[in-house]
Amino acid sequence: MNTLVFQLAQTEIARLTTALQAYQTPNANPYVHFAAKHKNATFLAYTSGKVVIQGKGATDLARELQLSDFGSSATIPAKTETRQDMPIIGTDEVGNGSYFGGIAVVASFVTPDDHAFLKSLGVDDSKRMTDQKIQAIAPLLEKKIPHQALLLTPQKYNQVVGKGLKHNAVSVKVALHNQAIYLLLQKGVQADKIVIDAFTSPTNYQKYVSKETNQVTQAVTLEEKAEGKYLAVAVSSIIARAMFLENLKHLGEDVGFQLPSGASNKSDKVASQLLAAYGMKGLAHTAKLHFANTQKAQALLNK
Structure with missing residues (x-):
């Protein structure tokens, strides 16, 4: 049996499902949102x-649907659209690379009607903004823009991330991004596109997100440097940075x-002082223990 596999953008899938609407068939798989049979092939x-x-008839159907680069087995990279003239959910996280502090993840819903307001505030990637400006405009964004914010504290992080625990450093971020998007969608917003500032590969993301209880049924796109391409991601990066700080x-x-x-080494020194003052309990309250900084702090304390 001939099998063709494609990874496509949501807009492309919408085009295909519209073309095959007359041939739609029922399908009980909860991860299949559209099925059809046409030209001796199942779509x-x-x-x-x-x-x-x-x-x-897989090849014939693919040809009729104008899907290019197909063969006995084919994979087409998802098409990247950087247009913003549509309602978009964008997510970003802050704190993942910091030894002290938690991880803040935010999903924000931005429509074209919000663009003028956001640009008037000078909304940009939080990495290119001062902390003072971030903390000044974050409350304005929180009030105006529909969003979902999650904060994983160091204490909770240490309970779920590490050897023998539920998550690793990547899977916990997948869980947080997925949950933020899911909860924002539950509020009733309707986005034409969902974008995550990429922190892992789409394959890795799919592997981990498939284990989550709450599933986002709409297609999700992971894009590198998305905070510089989409205002929705930039808003999330700003709110998340303010939460982290x-x-x-x-x-x-x-x-x-x-x-x-x-x-940095500064974190090692402060961690060693915390160990001296409070022991491991104090460090677990403030820091992500699986970082190498923990061992470095212990070595400094023992000198």
């Missing part, structure tokens, strides 16, 4: 953005230390 469109065409401040106040961002 399956999965919620992940994958399209599979099987049967003796606030969390870092509060954690520092809890233990009476100024906690640095990042994972």
